[in-house]
Amino acid sequence: xxxxxxxxxxxxxxxxxxxxxxxxxxxxxxxxxxxxxxxxxxxxxxxxxxxxxxxxxxxxxxxxxxxxxxxxxxxxxxxxxxxxxxxxxxxxxxxxxxxxxxxxxxxxxxxxxxxxx
Numbered sequence: 001x002x003x004x005x006x007x008x009x010x011x012x013x014x015x016x017x018x019x020x021x022x023x024x025x026x027x028x029x030x031x032x033x034x035x036x037x038x039x040x041x042x043x044x045x046x047x048x049x050x051x052x053x054x055x056x057x058x059x060x061x062x063x064x065x066x067x068x069x070x071x072x073x074x075x076x077x078x079x080x081x082x083x084x085x086x087x088x089x090x091x092x093x094x095x096x097x098x099x100x101x102x103x104x105x106x107x108x109x110x111x112x113x114x115x116x117x
Contacts, residue, residue: 024080031063
């Protein structure tokens with residue numbers, strides 16, 4: 001009896017890539033109406049282009065144009081999603097402080113900023 005796994009399609013390159021090699025980023029966008037959008041991705045340039053084309057998140061589609069105002073590297077997907085959720089729980093003023101600290105050249109913008117659990 002032939003081995004049915006021999007005829008299975010090869011995994012895509014994205015699925016073969018070890019999790020540790022992906023570079024995850026948490027980011028914030030300022031939308032055209034002044035609101036802030038927070039997301040996480042393993043390919044920031046591709047994701048930003050999708051947002052700009054109106055193919056990103058439903059929230060940003062009707063709030064174009066969007067501008068990247070904050071980004072933060074994450075260790076892996078799990079850490080990125082946890083950080084995204086923590087940032088989303090912040091008040092707008094706290095998010096603006098985080099953006100301001102990052103744009104002022106502070107190498108550790110989140111230091112001293114209390115994040116919800």
